[in-house]
Amino acid sequence: MGIHKERNSNVSGVAGSEWLVLTADVNQQLIFELLQLRVCDSKIGIYDSAGRVQRSYARQDIQSLLLREAVGGGSLHVTTNSQTIEIARFTTPHMEAYRKAMPELEHWIHSTWLTDWDQPSHDADEDKCPKCGKVARLGVLPCTHGKGKYTVLQHMSRYFKPYRHLMLYMAGLLILSVLFDMVPPYMTKMIIDDIATPAGNHKVLLWLISGLAVAQIVATGLQMSRGYLGIRMGGKLTGDIRRDMFHALMDQSIRFFDKRQVSQFIGRIHHDTDEVKHFLTDGLIQLLTQLLTAVFILAMLFHLNWKLTAIILTPVPVLMLGMLWLWPKVRTLWYAQWQSSIIIQNVIGEALQGIRVIKAFAQEKTEKTRFNIANDKMVQRTVSIQSMWLAMTPLFSLFTSLCGILIWYLGGRTVLSGEMTIGTLSAYTAYLMMFFGPVKWFAQSISWVNDAMGASERIMEVILAPVEIKDLPDAQPLKMPEGEIRFEDISYGYEKDRQILHDIQCTIAPGEMVGLVGHSGAGKSTLIHLLCRFYDPDAGQILLDGQDIRQIRQEDLRKHIGVVLQETFLFDGSIAQNIAYGCPDASAEQIIEAAVIANAHDFICRLPDSYDTKVGERGHRLSGGEKQRVAIARAVLLNPRILILDEATASVDTQTEALIQEALNRLIKGRTTIAIAHRLSTLRSADRLIVMERGRIVETGSHFELLQRRGLYHKLVESQKQKQDQDQSVEVHIG
Amino acid sequence: MNSLPPNRHKSGKILLLRNREGILEAEAADYSHGPVQLICTFPFSYPEQFISVRTSDGEEIALLPNLLSLDSFSQIEARLELDRRYMIPRISRIISIRRKKNQWIWIVNTTYGDVTFWMDHLHENVSEINECCFIVTDREGRRYEIPDIGTLDPHSRSEWNKVK
Numbered sequence: 001m002g003i004h005k006e007r008n009s010n011v012s013g014v015a016g017s018e019w020l021v022l023t024a025d026v027n028q029q030l031i032f033e034l035l036q037l038r039v040c041d042s043k044i045g046i047y048d049s050a051g052r053v054q055r056s057y058a059r060q061d062i063q064s065l066l067l068r069e070a071v072g073g074g075s076l077h078v079t080t081n082s083q084t085i086e087i088a089r090f091t092t093p094h095m096e097a098y099r100k101a102m103p104e105l106e107h108w109i110h111s112t113w114l115t116d117w118d119q120p121s122h123d124a125d126e127d128k129c130p131k132c133g134k135v136a137r138l139g140v141l142p143c144t145h146g147k148g149k150y151t152v153l154q155h156m157s158r159y160f161k162p163y164r165h166l167m168l169y170m171a172g173l174l175i176l177s178v179l180f181d182m183v184p185p186y187m188t189k190m191i192i193d194d195i196a197t198p199a200g201n202h203k204v205l206l207w208l209i210s211g212l213a214v215a216q217i218v219a220t221g222l223q224m225s226r227g228y229l230g231i232r233m234g235g236k237l238t239g240d241i242r243r244d245m246f247h248a249l250m251d252q253s254i255r256f257f258d259k260r261q262v263s264q265f266i267g268r269i270h271h272d273t274d275e276v277k278h279f280l281t282d283g284l285i286q287l288l289t290q291l292l293t294a295v296f297i298l299a300m301l302f303h304l305n306w307k308l309t310a311i312i313l314t315p316v317p318v319l320m321l322g323m324l325w326l327w328p329k330v331r332t333l334w335y336a337q338w339q340s341s342i343i344i345q346n347v348i349g350e351a352l353q354g355i356r357v358i359k360a361f362a363q364e365k366t367e368k369t370r371f372n373i374a375n376d377k378m379v380q381r382t383v384s385i386q387s388m389w390l391a392m393t394p395l396f397s398l399f400t401s402l403c404g405i406l407i408w409y410l411g412g413r414t415v416l417s418g419e420m421t422i423g424t425l426s427a428y429t430a431y432l433m434m435f436f437g438p439v440k441w442f443a444q445s446i447s448w449v450n451d452a453m454g455a456s457e458r459i460m461e462v463i464l465a466p467v468e469i470k471d472l473p474d475a476q477p478l479k480m481p482e483g484e485i486r487f488e489d490i491s492y493g494y495e496k497d498r499q500i501l502h503d504i505q506c507t508i509a510p511g512e513m514v515g516l517v518g519h520s521g522a523g524k525s526t527l528i529h530l531l532c533r534f535y536d537p538d539a540g541q542i543l544l545d546g547q548d549i550r551q552i553r554q555e556d557l558r559k560h561i562g563v564v565l566q567e568t569f570l571f572d573g574s575i576a577q578n579i580a581y582g583c584p585d586a587s588a589e590q591i592i593e594a595a596v597i598a599n600a601h602d603f604i605c606r607l608p609d610s611y612d613t614k615v616g617e618r619g620h621r622l623s624g625g626e627k628q629r630v631a632i633a634r635a636v637l638l639n640p641r642i643l644i645l646d647e648a649t650a651s652v653d654t655q656t657e658a659l660i661q662e663a664l665n666r667l668i669k670g671r672t673t674i675a676i677a678h679r680l681s682t683l684r685s686a687d688r689l690i691v692m693e694r695g696r697i698v699e700t701g702s703h704f705e706l707l708q709r710r711g712l713y714h715k716l717v718e719s720q721k722q723k724q725d726q727d728q729s730v731e732v733h734i735g
Numbered sequence: 736m737n738s739l740p741p742n743r744h745k746s747g748k749i750l751l752l753r754n755r756e757g758i759l760e761a762e763a764a765d766y767s768h769g770p771v772q773l774i775c776t777f778p779f780s781y782p783e784q785f786i787s788v789r790t791s792d793g794e795e796i797a798l799l800p801n802l803l804s805l806d807s808f809s810q811i812e813a814r815l816e817l818d819r820r821y822m823i824p825r826i827s828r829i830i831s832i833r834r835k836k837n838q839w840i841w842i843v844n845t846t847y848g849d850v851t852f853w854m855d856h857l858h859e860n861v862s863e864i865n866e867c868c869f870i871v872t873d874r875e876g877r878r879y880e881i882p883d884i885g886t887l888d889p890h891s892r893s894e895w896n897k898v899k
Contacts, residue, residue, distance in 0.1 A: 030818060031848040071778070072822035072878055077757075084756035091822060093875040152837075260859065332834065336898055339858050373866075457837065461856060496876055694793070 017041055020104065022097055024088035026073065037076065037088040039108065044078065046088055055087060065105050067098055071497060074098060092496045096538065099491075099499075152457050155464065156276075159240050163233050170233070173226040174285070178292040180219035182300060185430040187212045193423030230285045238277035245269050245462050253469035254534040258494070263349025264342050268462070271341070272455040279452035287445065290438035297435040304428045305420060308410055312403060312432065319439070323446060331450045333385050338454060340378040347374050389447060396443065400436045407432055469533055471553050478556035481545050483510040483641040483672035485531065489540035492530060500526045501695045504540070508688075510641075513673040515683030517713060518692035524676045527692075528644050531674070532561055544642075562640035562671075564664075566647035568631040570619025575604055576611040578619070578630055582638040594636040599663040600629035625656030632663050643668055645675040649682055657682075680717055689713065749788060749797050751809035751816075759816050761788055761796060768796055773816050778823075779864045779880060786813065824850070826871070826881045829891035832898050839898075841871070845879060852877065857898055869899075 020039040024046060027033040035054070036047045044065075045056030057078050066077040066084070073091040076098060077084050090098065160167060187208055195205045249265060301309040351358060351367045358367055407429055414420040420428075485508040493499035501523045508514050516524040530537055533549055541548045549557055559582075570578045579594055580586040586594075591611065595601040603626055607613040619627045628648065635643065648664060649657045661682065668675075677683050684703050691699035691706065691713045699711050706713035750762045751771070761771040774787040776798075786799040802810050824845035831842045838853045839860075852873035854860040860872045869881040881887070884895055 026822065026847065030822075030846075032824075032850055033848075070820045070822050074822075075819065079756060084758065086757075089819075089822075091875075091877045093877065328834070332897055335857070339899065342858060 020101060022088065022090075022101060023094050024076075024090045025094065026089040026091060028086065028089065030089075035088070039105065044087065044105075055085070057087070059109060062109050065102070065109060067102050069095065069497060069499070073497065095496050100539070152453070152460050155460050156456050159237050162240075163237065166229060166233050170226055170229050170285070171288075173222050173229070174288055174292060177219060177222035177226055178289060178296055180215050180222060181293065181434075182296050183215040183219075184212055185427045185434070186300070187215070188430065189421075189423040189427035191423075192426055193421045226285065230282075234277055234280045234282075237280055238273045241276060241459055242269055242273045245273065245459060248463045248465065251467055251470075252465065253467055254529070255468055255494075256465065261346045261349070263353070264345055265462075266349070267342065267345040268458060272458050275452050275455035276459065279448065279455075283445070283448055283452060286441065287449075290441045294435060294438040297431050297438075300431050301428065301435065304424055304431070305411075305414070308407065308414075308428065311410070312407070319443070323443065326446055327450070330385075330388070330446050331454065333381070333388070334447070334451045334454050337378070337381040337385055338458070340374070340381045343374045344371070344378055347371050385447065389444065396436075396440050400433070400440075403432065403436070404429060469536055469554070472550060474551070475553045476547070476551055478544075478552045478560060481560055481641050484508065484543075484545050485642065485672060485674075486543040486546075487527070487530075487540070488543065490527070490530065490537045490542065491539040492526060492535065492537045494526075494535075499538070499695065501530075501537070504695075504697060506690060506697060506700065508672055508674065510672055511670055512687045513668055513675065513685070515686035515689045516674060516676045516692060517680060517683065517689050517716065519716075520678075521694075522692040523695040524692055525646060526695075528563075528646060528674060528676065531642075531644070532563065533557060559638070560640050561642045561644060562635035562638045562667075563644045563646070564628070564631050564635050564648040568619065568627040570615045570622070570627055570630060572615070572617045574609075574612045574614055575607075575630060578615060579611075579633045579637060581634055586637055590637060591633075594633040595629075597636045597663060597666050598629045598633035599659045600626070600633050603629070623656075625653070625660065628656075628660055629663060632660065632667060636667055641671055643671045643673040645673065645677075647676055647678065649677065649679070680713075680720055691716075749799070749805065749809070751788075751805065751812045753812060759812060763796070771796070773813060773820060775817060775821060778821055779868050779870070779882070782817075782821075783814075786817070823870075823878050823880050826879050826887075828888060829894045832894050841873075843879070852879075861899065 018038050018040045020037075022037040024035040024037050025032060027035065034049050038045055038047055041059070043056050043058050044062070046054045048054060057080060061080045062078055063081065064079045066079065068075045068077060073089065074095050075086050075090070076088040078087045079085075191205065191208050191212075195201065195208065246269060298309070301312070347367075347370055351371070358364060408425075411420065411425040411428060415422055415425050487504045487506050490501055490504035491499060492501045504523075504527065516527065518524055526535075529535055531542060531549070533554055536550065541550070543549070544552065544557070562582075571581065576588070576591050579591050579600075583590075588611075592601060595604055595611075604610055604613070613621070615621055615627075615630075619630070622630065632648070645664060645668075649660045665685070675683060675686065683689060686703070688700060688702060689706055690697055691711070693712055699706055699709065699713055701709065707717065748763050752760055752762065754760050754770075758770045759773070761768040768790055770791045772789050772791070774789060775782055776785040776787055783802045784800060786802060787795050788797040788799060789795050799805065799813075802813050805813060824847035826843045826845050828844040829841070830844070831840075833840055837855060839855070839857050840851065840853045842851045843849070854872065854874050862870050862872075864870060867883045867885050869884065871879045871881065873879070881895075884892065887895070
């Protein structure tokens with residue numbers, strides 16, 4: 001699959017030596033079929049899985065090759081003298097391989113012989129799981145192939161390691177506790193058989209009764225100590241898991257969150273860890289207790305009467321098979337139930353986040369209906385799961401009662417025949433009833449264990465998800481950079497089948513202020529995202545002072561990039577805390593100084609609590625312009641070498657804009673600045689403007705140079721002028 | 736043909752045809768727009784309605800309310816073009832959805848033939864377009880459409896209801 005290039009040892013242009021093989025997985029009838037596009041020095045052809053050629057074209061007949069990108073895939077077309085023909089069609093996973101092959105194919109058509117064959121090409125196999133060979137989609141899904149439930153358990157077991165000593169104590173207590181549980185029935189047997197006879201000894205009776213009481217007290221004490229240790233360990237353990245989940249989320253790249261509704265993670269961190277906690281604190285102890293109890297009781301039952309025990313155990317294999325049959329069904333049911341709960345969480349999260357819009361558009365009823373649908377589904381799932389266990393308890397009680405009756409009958413016969421004493425029979429039935437406890441628990445725990453297993457898998461899904469943008473092992477720290485930024489042949493698309501940026505080439509000098517201009521969707525913000533390394537380009541590289549930013553530690557890189565966005569996010573803390581967000585050690589003087597530079601000091605001082613004013617969730621207690629100036633102060637304090645202003649003055653009135661602009665002018669001094677603004681007048685002072693259209697740079701130059709060129713920038717300026725004139729004329733009319 | 740400036744046209748006035756190179760072109764009245772592309776504005780909700788006809792520069796020259804508003808020849812060309820532009824197989828029958836280890840394995844019949852694909856997590860790879868329509872994404876990023884879960888056969892629905 002994908003692109004494979006083999007350099008033939010004889011590259012002198014021998015016809016027939018294939019140098020490129022690409023997968024085409026859809027045939028001309030739009031049916032899945034595994035085909036191969038093979039290119040050799042003299043021709044290009046499409047071959048079926050048996051190696052038979054379906055179509056082929058000689059190189060000298062080909063005028064051009066065209067890659068058409070579609071939704072969900074693409075196609076490659078050959079233009080010859082007479083016509084254009086589709087030669088290969090493929091789905092999304094192969095798109096990148098074709099994109100990368102196109103320059104080489106173009107070169108191949110127009111070159112006499114293929115002699116400059118040095119560039120190593122991307123091989124789609126790089127992204128494959130080394131164990132299973134299946135493609136791991138970085139940033140989207142972890143490759144969990146071969147990571148079955150045992151692997152999940154293996155990962156979960158890592159969390160037990162720090163508590164192994166505690167676990168040993170608990171195991172000791174558990175064994176003692178179970179052994180003490182075995183004592184009372186046996187002592188009862190002794191009392192019946194040895195004491196409750198005409199020759200019984202009162203003194204021995206007193207000793208036995210006292211022993212019975214002590215056994216009960218010790219068993220209870222052991223149970224309590226074990227429970228305490230279990231709760232302590234379980235609490236710490238879930239704390240560790242919750243911490244790792246949150247840390248894993250913080251380490252994830254932006255793409256991870258682009259693909260998901262983030263509100264689900266609030267619930268997942270709580271709910272899933274809670275499920276695991278219940279299992280670890282109660283379930284695991286119960287599981288071991290019941291297992292040990294069952295083993296000890298079974299031993300006692302065999303010791304008391306092995307024949308009866310063998311009869312009793314006859315239906316056990318059937319029960320085991322039933323449990324095995326039930327296991328996957330319960331697992332799927334729990335998974336479906338969990339999905340329903342996630343949908344509910346998402347509906348609630350979205351509704352609460354968008355409550356102002358809901359109110360403004362009077363859509364409360366629609367949201368209620370949406371919630372009701374999700375809620376009904378959840379109810380349906382809950383009923384399905386609980387119905388499954390509805391009959392379990394009464395049926396099990398019936399089963400144990402029938403077993404009890406059978407034992408009394410068979411045991412009674414053995415007592416009558418003198419093969420067993422009444423005391424033994426009494427102890428036997430007591431043990432048997434005790435034995436049914438663990439059996440019943442195991443049957444009921446299928447549901448519990450499955451739920452906990454599912455929760456563990458989902459926890460591991462987050463913790464083990466591969467991080468798309470991570471520091472290379474040899475990533476370098478970044479000291480104070482000069483601030484030269486170079487974009488070299490950058491291509492990028494958020495989706496594989498839709499490229500946003502194409503072959504971006506430009507250099508920004510240290511200290512230069514550059515304005516990025518273009519229509520919405522031209523790729524300006526995407527370019528900024530790549531510079532901040534929120535995403536890595538599909539092709540090309542970004543160099544900071546000549547060093548590829550992928551070679552720089554992300555933390556260092558971002559420390560030197562200050563960002564002021566149109567939408568400022570403030571955390572629910574004081575204004576001072578928000579200004580000092582990037583520099584937690586900043587002194588009060590530094591915070592005030594930053595606020596003064598950002599023209600924020602005066603409005604802050606007007607607030608009753610000044611710098612200690614709580615801004616509320618997302619800073620809703622401040623106006624747009626105020627939040628913006630807090631964000632500028634934040635950037636000032638960070639003192640970055642590179643500054644990014646993404647529509648920093650877009651959503652404020654003219655007076656506030658002047659204040660912000662003044663603050664920005666102070667901020668950009670001596671820093672490499674990239675500013676995006678739709679209001680072109682704000683970029684007049686830029687050293688250079690870069691005009692983008694549909695993911696490409698179409699013009700660069702100063703404001704006046706671009707106006708003289710009368711290209712796209714000129715058009716944009718003219719259309720804004722017209723709009724301003726119209727707005728003014730409307731104002732005049734109203735006035 | 737006159738070189739009139741491209742204006743928006745009513746769908747009845749648009750003709751779609753292929754040139755010698757097999758590229759779709761549009762003609763309206765006595766003006767040829769040259770190569771065009773068709774964009775489904777609602778590829779899942781209304782796959783044959785509200786089709787935007789755009790020049791190679793991306794300028795919209797018509798918004799077809801329905802493919803049926805075109806002449807029969809143009810309809811054939813439009814469908815052919817859309818089939819090749821939107822490579823999202825439609826699932827017509829779900830044979831099984833089962834879980835093996837941590838993988839969900841789907842065996843389905845689609846408009847692109849029978850296919851078995853797998854994914855890691857259902858909850859991240861099945862997205863709802865509306866109450867009936869769903870998009871299923873396999874591990875390698877291929878997307879499949881279930882246009883209307885209600886119209887699938889009982890077995891398919893039962894497989895679906897087990898997991899969703």
